[in-house]
Amino acid sequence: MNDGLYGTAAIVSWLAVVYRLFGHRQQRFTGPQPWWLTIGFALGAGCITVSIPPVWTWVDRTSGVPNLTIPISHALGISYTACMMSMLATWTSTPAGAAARIASRWIATLAGIAVMVALFMLAPSQPENATTFMALDAHRPYYAEYTLVMLAVFASTQIHIAALCVRLARAGGDAWLRRGLRIMGTYGMCGVLYTLLRLADVFAPETDYPAVRYEPVTRLVLFLGMMCAPIGLTMPGWGPQLNRTESSLRALYAYARLAPLARAVERHADHLVLNQSAHPSGAGLLRDPRWHATGRVIEYLDLRSALSERIAAAPVTQFRRRARRLGLRGEREAGAVDAAALHWSLARPVDRPRFVMPEPAAPLGNGQLAARAEDATAHAVRTASAYHNRLMMRYLTAGTKRTANVDAL
Amino acid sequence: MSRLHLWRSGRGLPGVGHIIDDLLAGFDRTGVNVGPEDLAARAAYLLGVPVELVAGHRPPGAPCGLSLITKLAVVVIVDNAASELLQLTATAHELIHVLRHHEPIRLTKLPEPMSIAGLTAQQVTYIYARGVYDSVEEREAEGGARAVAAALRAPASRPGWTRPGEGEMLQRAAGVLGAKDVRR
Numbered sequence: 001m002n003d004g005l006y007g008t009a010a011i012v013s014w015l016a017v018v019y020r021l022f023g024h025r026q027q028r029f030t031g032p033q034p035w036w037l038t039i040g041f042a043l044g045a046g047c048i049t050v051s052i053p054p055v056w057t058w059v060d061r062t063s064g065v066p067n068l069t070i071p072i073s074h075a076l077g078i079s080y081t082a083c084m085m086s087m088l089a090t091w092t093s094t095p096a097g098a099a100a101r102i103a104s105r106w107i108a109t110l111a112g113i114a115v116m117v118a119l120f121m122l123a124p125s126q127p128e129n130a131t132t133f134m135a136l137d138a139h140r141p142y143y144a145e146y147t148l149v150m151l152a153v154f155a156s157t158q159i160h161i162a163a164l165c166v167r168l169a170r171a172g173g174d175a176w177l178r179r180g181l182r183i184m185g186t187y188g189m190c191g192v193l194y195t196l197l198r199l200a201d202v203f204a205p206e207t208d209y210p211a212v213r214y215e216p217v218t219r220l221v222l223f224l225g226m227m228c229a230p231i232g233l234t235m236p237g238w239g240p241q242l243n244r245t246e247s248s249l250r251a252l253y254a255y256a257r258l259a260p261l262a263r264a265v266e267r268h269a270d271h272l273v274l275n276q277s278a279h280p281s282g283a284g285l286l287r288d289p290r291w292h293a294t295g296r297v298i299e300y301l302d303l304r305s306a307l308s309e310r311i312a313a314a315p316v317t318q319f320r321r322r323a324r325r326l327g328l329r330g331e332r333e334a335g336a337v338d339a340a341a342l343h344w345s346l347a348r349p350v351d352r353p354r355f356v357m358p359e360p361a362a363p364l365g366n367g368q369l370a371a372r373a374e375d376a377t378a379h380a381v382r383t384a385s386a387y388h389n390r391l392m393m394r395y396l397t398a399g400t401k402r403t404a405n406v407d408a409l
Numbered sequence: 410m411s412r413l414h415l416w417r418s419g420r421g422l423p424g425v426g427h428i429i430d431d432l433l434a435g436f437d438r439t440g441v442n443v444g445p446e447d448l449a450a451r452a453a454y455l456l457g458v459p460v461e462l463v464a465g466h467r468p469p470g471a472p473c474g475l476s477l478i479t480k481l482a483v484v485v486i487v488d489n490a491a492s493e494l495l496q497l498t499a500t501a502h503e504l505i506h507v508l509r510h511h512e513p514i515r516l517t518k519l520p521e522p523m524s525i526a527g528l529t530a531q532q533v534t535y536i537y538a539r540g541v542y543d544s545v546e547e548r549e550a551e552g553g554a555r556a557v558a559a560a561l562r563a564p565a566s567r568p569g570w571t572r573p574g575e576g577e578m579l580q581r582a583a584g585v586l587g588a589k590d591v592r593r
Contacts, residue, residue, distance in 0.1 A: 091582050
């Protein structure tokens with residue numbers, strides 16, 4: 001169990017280190033002390049890596065000291081939390097105040113590590129145990145004191161981290177920053193829970209309940225905490241990229257679905273085709289799919305504008321009645337009716353449609369333009385889907401005749 | 410200069426806690442050397458646009474402070490004949506209007522012409538038609554300005570005011586974590 005959980009957490013932690021190092025190289029991080037976090041991730045990754053049983057065994061056998069990994073991993077772990085506290089101090093204090101808090105935190109951490117090492121050296125040697133050492137031996141003389149010192153240094157940071165991150169996540173910031181801070185708050189809570197469970201290990205012999213029974217819970221809590229920190233604290237950086245990827249995929253999907261309308265424009269009004277780059281191939285499309293999808297929407301709107309007089313004469317009421325007979329409602333019905341009107345207008349060869357400059361739209365506020373563009377794209381996609389359905393178009397437009405007005409155009 | 414608003418100082422009550430926190434964050438604990446220029450620099454950092462302080466002469470009945478928002482900068486005009494504390498308060502008052510995104514409710518005429526150094530004739534013409542806030546916004550700005558002035562001129566032992574507000578903490582977090590944008 002330890003192999004899989006700790007191995008996964010170690011991989012995620014080292015990936016976070018690599019991500020941060022790339023970020024430093026690209027100068028993506030700004031602010032007073034971004035290196036605290038990068039160094040902290042490296043220490044956390046080291047802590048969880050040496051806790052993987054095969055690595056633990058290798059370290060012990062190489063050094064010749066049984067269970068030497070215990071003080072090593074704990075020293076790395078509390079140094080990791082000290083780095084987190086140092087980073088948080090730069091957020092919550094003035095530069096002078098942060099320097100004082102960072103100094104006091106590191107003095108306490110280094111003093112704690114010194115005491116822990118001394119107690120470990122004084123403690124009688126125990127057989128190597130790479131999986132359940134804390135559960136079985138944390139109550140023994142010196143190891144109990146060792147554990148209490150370690151937990152005292154560790155727990156004092158976790159409560160602060162949890163409280164601050166939850167508070168900041170509720171205060172605002174962009175969505176990914178809030179998510180990241182909430183996950184970091186979960187890390188702090190896992191730290192508090194881990195402290196309580198390890199404290200229970202120390203006092204387990206006083207009760208009749210063996211610590212080994214809840215050791216899997218302790219491991220899960222540690223695993224969850226070690227996953228939360230690297231994910232939560234890198235999420236504000238890579239999260240927006242996910243949004244952009246999703247947006248690009250949606251645009252690609254819209255571009256593909258708009259193909260029937262694009263073909264209609266090319267066939268009946270090729271002078272309305274925006275330019276060759278609106279119909280790219282391969283890399284050009286992948287580079288900016290939203291631009292190309294919007295190009296197809298504009299072509300379609302231009303075609304509608306050019307055919308506006310014909311479309312105005314189309315028997316829309318009949319199209320709508322038949323569309324409702326097909327079970328179409330709401331936006332799908334509107335898309336089908338628009339497609340039928342377009343199909344009806346283009347049903348036989350017409351003169352080159354004249355382009356009519358549309359009326360200028362009213363000024364839009366922040367965000368309204370993007371929302372309107374998304375609505376237009378979604379409607380064009382629905383129209384294109386209906387237009388592509390030849391059976392539906394035949395049914396909707398069957399038996400309709402052009403009026404004299406239309407023929408006179 | 411397409412969008413230009415003008416405001417005047419008034420009286421009021423506090424209601425802008427996080428703005429005060431953000432405005433005061435970063436100054437050392439004594440605060441005695443912090444002047445209107447430092448407040449303007451701090452506001453420029455928070456707003457992301459330059460904030461220019463312009464000394465003006467205040468005729469009788471005219472407001473002690475005025476501010477103009479253009480696309481390029483925020484200009485704060487303060488009466489240079491007023492006391493140092495009044496200049497500090499007026500500057501803070503105008504900056505709180507800007508930081509709170511207050512919108513003027515109407516335009517009125519100033520009681521009499523003003524001569525303000527450092528402004529073009531066009532800008533002075535705009536000043537004659539100034540924007541006015543509602544009483545709630547004026548109370549917020551004045552209450553906040555007095556709190557800022559009190560914090561900066563209070564004894565150094567006054568606790569708490571040097572701690573950054575949540576907005577400032579989020580900005581720092583965003584910088585360290587690589588978040589692109591911080592919006593409340």
